Amino acid sequence: xxxxxxxxxxxxxxxxxxxxxxxxxxxxxxxxxxxxxxxxxxxxxxxxxxxxxxxxxxxxxxxxxxxxxxxxxxxxxxxxxxxxxxxxxxxxxxxxxxxxxxxxxxxxxxxxxxxxxxxxxxxxxxxxxxxxxxxxxxxxxxxxxxxxxxxxxxxx
Amino acid sequence: xxxxxxxxxxxxxxxxxxxxxxxxxxxxxxxxxxxxxxxxxxxxxxxxxxxxxxxxxxxxxxxxxxxxxxxxxxxxxxxxxxxxxxxxxxxxxxxxxxxxxxxxxxxxxxxxxxxxxxxxxxxxxxxxxxxxxxxxxxxxxxxxxxxxxxxxxxxxxxxxxxxxxxxxxxxxxxxxxxxxxxxxxxxxxxxxxxxxxxxxxxxxxxxxxxxxxxxxxxxxxxxxxxxxxxxxxxxxxxxxxxxxxxxxxxxxxxxxxxxxxxxxxxxxxxxxxxxxxxxxxxxxxxxxxxxxxxxxxxxxxxxxxxxxxxxxxxxxxxxxxxxxxxxxxxxxxxxxxxxxxxxxxxxxxxxxxxxxxxxxxxxxxxxxxxxxxxxxxxxxxxxxxxxxxxxxxxxxxxxxxxxxxxxxxxxxxxxxxxxxxxxxxxxxxxxxxxxxxxxxxxxxxxxxxxxxxxxxxxxxxxxxxxxxxxxxxxxxxxxxxxxxxxxxxxxxxxxxxxxxxxxxxxxxx
Numbered sequence: 001x002x003x004x005x006x007x008x009x010x011x012x013x014x015x016x017x018x019x020x021x022x023x024x025x026x027x028x029x030x031x032x033x034x035x036x037x038x039x040x041x042x043x044x045x046x047x048x049x050x051x052x053x054x055x056x057x058x059x060x061x062x063x064x065x066x067x068x069x070x071x072x073x074x075x076x077x078x079x080x081x082x083x084x085x086x087x088x089x090x091x092x093x094x095x096x097x098x099x100x101x102x103x104x105x106x107x108x109x110x111x112x113x114x115x116x117x118x119x120x121x122x123x124x125x126x127x128x129x130x131x132x133x134x135x136x137x138x139x140x141x142x143x144x145x146x147x148x149x150x151x152x153x154x155x156x
Numbered sequence: 157x158x159x160x161x162x163x164x165x166x167x168x169x170x171x172x173x174x175x176x177x178x179x180x181x182x183x184x185x186x187x188x189x190x191x192x193x194x195x196x197x198x199x200x201x202x203x204x205x206x207x208x209x210x211x212x213x214x215x216x217x218x219x220x221x222x223x224x225x226x227x228x229x230x231x232x233x234x235x236x237x238x239x240x241x242x243x244x245x246x247x248x249x250x251x252x253x254x255x256x257x258x259x260x261x262x263x264x265x266x267x268x269x270x271x272x273x274x275x276x277x278x279x280x281x282x283x284x285x286x287x288x289x290x291x292x293x294x295x296x297x298x299x300x301x302x303x304x305x306x307x308x309x310x311x312x313x314x315x316x317x318x319x320x321x322x323x324x325x326x327x328x329x330x331x332x333x334x335x336x337x338x339x340x341x342x343x344x345x346x347x348x349x350x351x352x353x354x355x356x357x358x359x360x361x362x363x364x365x366x367x368x369x370x371x372x373x374x375x376x377x378x379x380x381x382x383x384x385x386x387x388x389x390x391x392x393x394x395x396x397x398x399x400x401x402x403x404x405x406x407x408x409x410x411x412x413x414x415x416x417x418x419x420x421x422x423x424x425x426x427x428x429x430x431x432x433x434x435x436x437x438x439x440x441x442x443x444x445x446x447x448x449x450x451x452x453x454x455x456x457x458x459x460x461x462x463x464x465x466x467x468x469x470x471x472x473x474x475x476x477x478x479x480x481x482x483x484x485x486x487x488x489x490x491x492x493x494x495x496x497x498x499x500x501x502x503x504x505x506x507x508x509x510x511x512x513x514x515x516x517x518x519x520x521x522x523x524x525x526x527x528x529x530x531x532x533x534x535x536x537x538x539x540x541x542x543x544x545x546x547x548x549x550x551x552x553x554x555x556x557x558x559x560x561x562x563x564x565x566x567x568x569x570x571x572x573x574x575x576x577x578x579x580x581x582x583x584x585x586x587x588x589x590x591x592x593x594x595x596x597x598x599x600x601x602x603x604x605x606x607x608x609x610x611x612x613x614x615x616x617x618x619x620x621x622x623x624x625x626x627x628x629x630x631x632x633x634x635x636x637x638x639x640x641x642x643x644x645x646x647x648x649x650x651x652x653x654x655x656x657x658x659x660x661x662x663x664x665x
Contacts, residue, residue: 004321004592012591016327023334026349034346037609038337046330049323056323056652081373081586082380090379091583094558098579101562102572110562114555121551131552139559148563151572 006060013053020047089120105153106143111136158287160514167212167519168526176213177523180220181530182538187221188228188240189542190381195225195241196596199493200370201557203500204363204564211501212516216523218497222490223473223527226433227271227535230466231542234263243433246441246465253457263462265400266407268535270415270463273408274470275528277419278426282474282521285427286510289482293507296483299623302611303632305485305604308429309333310636312487312597314643321592321651322643328593332601333608335360342610343617355571362496363568364578365602369595370489371561372582378550378557397536411460414447418468426472429479429487433469440468474524480505481517485604489596492603500568 004012023042027035081087097113104112111132118128143150167173187198199221206214226243233239233248234255251263296304313329314322338349339359350356408415421443422436444464445454454461477494479487484506486492498505503516510517565578585595615623624633 004324008590008592012324012327012593015591016330019331019334030348031344031346033613034341034344035348037341037613038334038348041330041333041337046327046334049327049330053323053327059652080589081376083590084380087376087379090554091376091586094375094554095579095583097555097558098562098575101575106559106562110555110559113558114552117551117554121549123549123551128551135552135555135559139563142563148567149570150563150566 006057006064009053009057009060013050013055013057016046016050016053018050020045020050023047086120090117093117093120101153102151103153106150107136107139108153110139158518161518161522163515164518164522167515168216168522173213173216173519173523174526176217177220177526178530178534180217181224181527181534184221184224184226185228185231185531185534185538186545188225188244189231189235189538189545190240190548194370194374195221195229196489196493197370197374198225199490200366201374201560201564203366203493203496204568206497207500207567209501211498211503212519212523214497214501215494215520218494219477219520219524220527220530222494223275223470223524224531224534226473227268227275227466227470227531228538230267230462231264231539234260234267235542241433243437243469245434246437247462250454250458250461250465254459254462257457259457259459261396261400262403262459264539265397265404265536266459266462267466268532269401269404269408270466271470272528272532273415274419274422274467275473275531276525277416277467278423278471278474279521279525279528281420281423281427281471282478282524285423285475285478286482286517286521289427289478290507290510293483295628296507297615297628298611298618299615299626299629300632301483302608302615303624303629303636304483305608305611307632307636307639308479308485308487309597309601309604309608310639310643311429312600314640322648324591324593325597325643328588328595328597329601331588331593332598332603333605335365335598335602336605337609342606343613355573359606360577360581360602361569361574362499362603363565364574364581365599366493366496367561367565368578368581369585369599371557372579373585373589373595375554375557375561375582376586378554381550407459407463411444411447411463414444414460415463415467417447418443418464419471422468422471423475425468426475427478427487429485432476432488432490433472436472437465437469440464440466443468470528474521477520477524481509481520482507484509485607486600489599492596492599495603 020042023038024047027039027042029035030039093113093116097109097116100109100112114132114135115128118125118131123131142148183198183202184195187195199218202217202221206217225240229239229241229244230247230251231240231244233244234251237248237252239245239248247267251267254260254263309329313326336359339357340347347357418440421439425436425439426432441461441464444458444460445451448454448458448460450458450460453459476488476491479485480491480495484495484504486495495505503509503513561578562575565575566572568574585598588595588598615629619626623629
């Protein structure tokens with residue numbers, strides 16, 4: 001099991017504190033029978049855990065000899081997403097393609113995504129183009145066969 | 157208690173249901189073998205497509221994936237030192253070293269036969285435990301139902317019985333519970349957090365949460381996995397099935413006591429919420445070490461360790477479903493997904509299901525046994541195909557998963573914005589993972605949150621605080637408090653003591 005760095009403790013603590021504080025403020029105005037549960041979660045669970053994590057992070061930064069800033073976190077771990085340039089490019093491509101579904105339509109945006117991922121992974125262009133065509137055809141047939149009305153965008 | 161078994165066998169033996177189990181088993185083998193692709197991710201991806209299926213059919217496919225991916229989570233570990241899931245880590249530690257010594261065929265065979273023995277022991281235990289749990293559950297009222305769900309979350313969150321970080325575990329549970337409060341309050345109908353968005357008044361749809369938490373991060377994980385695939389592409393996985401089977405029989409004769417004990421340990425641990433297959437495989441490993449006459453082999457490649465860990469984690473699989481079938485409360489991410497399949501089909505698992513549709517409960521339990529048979533049949537030839545599985549390029553896998561996640565999400569609600577919300581949940585899940593927060597806890601919190609809130613509020617409205625002072629409810633309250641204190645004492649205190657220790661102070665000075 002990888003051990004988080006003190007900075008990860010601080011970041012997680014700050015995130016929890018912000019989430020807990022936001023939840024508390026929003027649910028303050030709710031009736032007690034309807035808002036009691038999310039209020040209790042925010043004020044008595046999430047926010048205090050945030051404070052404890054912040055405290056732990058500060059303590060580790062102050063007392064641990066050499067805060068482990070890179071060792072464990074950078075160790076290869078196939079179970080976690082690694083933020084490499086390739087991953088960031090894929091995240092950007094997937095996000096853009098997803099938001100383009102409503103505008104360009106499902107088939108076109110997933111086809112474009114396949115084209116872009118082919119480029120990101122430096123696959124031969126003709127292989128990528130064949131894959132894009134095959135994927136589009138399979139998806140089109142799938143949607144027709146099961147009568148799924150995915151957003152059609154430009155194809156409408 | 158055992159009525160409906162005959163009907164269940166008839167349902168199960170229909171060619172259609174057998175085909176779905178077989179398909180689920182194959183998909184589970186692929187998911188477990190591909191590095192970083194977990195069975196739960198595969199289940200999440202396929203869950204939306206089960207909409208409209210008979211509940212037992214969809215659940216049979218999902219448990220096929222779950223059981224086969226648990227078995228094959230160690231295949232990737234044995235072949236290229238990357239387990240397909242956390243349950244495969246103990247086997248990876250020993251199996252990869254044996255594989256490097258040229259004993260790949262022996263390890264893969266031991267893995268599969270020990271897994272089958274484990275799943276059979278687990279199945280027998282599940283058949284015994286389920287009616288007992290159901291009898292226990294019929295004594296529950298609203299307060300006890302809510303508190304038992306809370307108990308499951310306390311076990312999962314604090315890591316009281318494992319070694320998880322309790323602060324992060326509880327924080328993840330808290331985030332999940334908050335997600336579960338979005339939309340209408342179940343008792344009063346008051347809309348929370350999303351007053352201006354009528355499409356969200358029913359809260360986040362289960363499919364958005366499941367696909368977002370499991371399938372979307374999988375897409376981004378694949379981006380960096382190509383390097384792990386190279387190692388296995390050149391391997392020769394041809395070995396004699398008969399010879400390896402005889403070798404396993406000899407191992408079994410020498411260690412049958414240990415193998416049966418690890419099966420029983422796995423079964424019992426599997427039935428406890430929050431522990432499941434991961435804790436079982438480590439306990440199986442420990443039991444194999446304890447009873448071994450060749451302790452020096454542990455850490456350098458021990459076939460006994462592989463047998464112990466695999467028997468235990470596969471014995472746990474059927475029993476992780478027991479709390480779900482008997483109480484309606486999932487104790488792991490995989491059983492939460494199976495609950496999702498039931499809910500999508502309009503069926504609420506729990507004690508009533510055994511009373512009204514006992515054949516559904518038995519179909520699922522017997523289906524788990526059949527899955528064990530299927531993964532032995534498919535698993536041996538699959539080892540040779542595993543090399544081809546790793547030849548699939550992430551460049552093509554990623555757009556395909558995106559496309560099917562989008563279709564699945566859209567199918568569940570017919571709501572275009574659902575696709576964007578799912579992506580948003582997925583991106584948040586990636587960040588949560590980077591903060592070392594277990595997303596399984598978020599999922600369990602989101603699923604159990606509405607039940608906890610509804611049942612506890614109802615119990616309070618009916619009987620006030622006094623309702624929680626009744627023996628059953630009061631016992632559960634005390635157990636929850638004890639688990640919280642034990643989890644914090646066992647896991648949080650040592651880490652704080654470590655920070656304060658003189659050794660670390662000396663290093664500072």
